[in-house]
Amino acid sequence: MASLEEIRHRLQAAGQAHLLRFWAELDTAQRASLLGELAVLDAELLKEHCRSAAEAYAREISAPQRLDQRLQPVPSEFLGSVGRSDKETLARWEEEGFSQISQNKVAVLLLAGGQGTRLGVTYPKGMYDVGLPSGKTLYEIQAQRIRKVEQLAGKKYATKVTVPWYIMTSEFTLGPTERFFIEHNYFNLDKRNVVMFEQRMLPAVTFDGKAILEQKGKLALAPDGNGGLYRALAENKILEDMERRGIHYIHVYCVDNILVKLADPVFIGFCVCKGADCGAKVVEKAYPEEPVGVVCQVDGVYQVVEYSEISPEMVHKRGPDGLLTYNAGNICNHFFTLNFLKTVAHTLEPQMKQHVAIKKVPFINEEGNLVKPATPNGIKMEKFVFDVFQFSKNFVVFEVLREEEFSPLKNADTAEKDTPTTTRRALLSQHYRWALRAGASFRDAAGFRIPDKPGLSETEDLPAVCEISPLVTYFGENLELYLKGKDIPSTFILDEDQVNALGKA
Numbered sequence: 001m002a003s004l005e006e007i008r009h010r011l012q013a014a015g016q017a018h019l020l021r022f023w024a025e026l027d028t029a030q031r032a033s034l035l036g037e038l039a040v041l042d043a044e045l046l047k048e049h050c051r052s053a054a055e056a057y058a059r060e061i062s063a064p065q066r067l068d069q070r071l072q073p074v075p076s077e078f079l080g081s082v083g084r085s086d087k088e089t090l091a092r093w094e095e096e097g098f099s100q101i102s103q104n105k106v107a108v109l110l111l112a113g114g115q116g117t118r119l120g121v122t123y124p125k126g127m128y129d130v131g132l133p134s135g136k137t138l139y140e141i142q143a144q145r146i147r148k149v150e151q152l153a154g155k156k157y158a159t160k161v162t163v164p165w166y167i168m169t170s171e172f173t174l175g176p177t178e179r180f181f182i183e184h185n186y187f188n189l190d191k192r193n194v195v196m197f198e199q200r201m202l203p204a205v206t207f208d209g210k211a212i213l214e215q216k217g218k219l220a221l222a223p224d225g226n227g228g229l230y231r232a233l234a235e236n237k238i239l240e241d242m243e244r245r246g247i248h249y250i251h252v253y254c255v256d257n258i259l260v261k262l263a264d265p266v267f268i269g270f271c272v273c274k275g276a277d278c279g280a281k282v283v284e285k286a287y288p289e290e291p292v293g294v295v296c297q298v299d300g301v302y303q304v305v306e307y308s309e310i311s312p313e314m315v316h317k318r319g320p321d322g323l324l325t326y327n328a329g330n331i332c333n334h335f336f337t338l339n340f341l342k343t344v345a346h347t348l349e350p351q352m353k354q355h356v357a358i359k360k361v362p363f364i365n366e367e368g369n370l371v372k373p374a375t376p377n378g379i380k381m382e383k384f385v386f387d388v389f390q391f392s393k394n395f396v397v398f399e400v401l402r403e404e405e406f407s408p409l410k411n412a413d414t415a416e417k418d419t420p421t422t423t424r425r426a427l428l429s430q431h432y433r434w435a436l437r438a439g440a441s442f443r444d445a446a447g448f449r450i451p452d453k454p455g456l457s458e459t460e461d462l463p464a465v466c467e468i469s470p471l472v473t474y475f476g477e478n479l480e481l482y483l484k485g486k487d488i489p490s491t492f493i494l495d496e497d498q499v500n501a502l503g504k505a
């Protein structure tokens, strides 16, 4: 590791000498830890990072960008849709997806480096239990969906199937995520097929371009955004690991959507059939102002545009069919070929846009006291995972049904939307619909039949509580085998044990 003198010299050259201001007060362990943090920061890059953060901030406050004149919606020939496709087409895409999965060519990649600040927990979001009857966490649900899709593909093609699970973590989430997986025996997945790696951390910077100390011997660091993925894939040799396993297609997704279909055969099949190198799953926006990014074209190039970047007129604009013109809500579910990821990670990544987040960053002041600022004082720079759409040679968009595939956990229960309550309800109402469709009927505690309500509105109470394990069904298939003509109590958990019991009844 570089010596103190070398590092002091480098920091001076980068205009960041203040980072060693409290050196004399640090004990041996604190000194070693600070030197460790500073040693991995290249001085030139640090200088450049601080300069561009300050510049980007100045641009942001002087002229917020409006993209109105440069926007175009996704052309219909590049837009596939579950809702608007016939059964045969959907079956063909699904078959293609299963075929690729059965050849062990498909991997899933979870973005799990975020801090879950809005949810207000100190541990990784994937460890959250939204209060399902089974008590399953998001990680457990995801692991079981992987096992199920492997089983389904394996059964169809009479072969042994592996869908490797790559998990991108950050300094905040790696340790607890690893421990959680070990404690839960990797949810019965083969641990050799669960590959965790870490994204980089970047210093938070003041408005005049100085890296911030959050303790006398510690920089304020934050993960470099979910677009840090591409750098992390190269730095951690993940692309080589994929290559070695014969992976061709990667389904990348974010941690908090309780309805996520891992390695979704329909989505994979659609993208493969279209010859896409890059694809995005979207849902119709629920209402014009919904705070989701929208997939569209800017100056002819695909990108996700945030709600704040377009005017209210554009947000509300509708086509002749009455639908919102900019309607393709990004749900952070992406398809990439391995070749595309290689090109991005090895060549194009430096061209990705840097986004500026202006935050309240606790800091150590001149006198050495910790200050928790009441107003924003710092800049965090992030890259976004979708900012690679511009590099795609054949980009496609796939629209799915929100009630079946998208219910994210973003906020604590004090908020109205995207909370533990709304995600739990979304999953349980899906399972209730599946159970009715399979021919089950529900009884209350006194044994009375509960009337069926197949078309529930978002606010109505669920008539019955039914949770179905992903190990029993991936997306509602084959449930007639266990539920047709059955009277089941509310609350009911259909898991593998229950399936055996019903089978024997």
Ligand SMILES: CC(=O)N[C@H]1[C@@H](OP(=O)(O)OP(=O)(O)OC[C@H]2O[C@@H](n3ccc(=O)[nH]c3=O)[C@H](O)[C@@H]2O)O[C@H](CO)[C@@H](O)[C@@H]1O
Binding pocket: 111, 112, 113, 114, 115, 168, 170, 199, 223, 224, 225, 226, 228, 253, 254, 255, 256, 291, 292, 293, 294, 304, 329, 330, 331, 332, 384, 385, 386, 408, 410
């Ligand atoms: C940049 C991005 O993708 N934005 C999308 C994200 O917004 P949103 O603002 O919800 O994005 P989050 O900050 O929650 O991050 C999404 C995912 O990226 C992970 N993460 C985040 C930061 C980081 O440094 N490392 C990391 O791995 C998180 O753990 C999470 O799994 O999901 C919404 C739908 O739910 C979409 O409408 C947004 O367009």
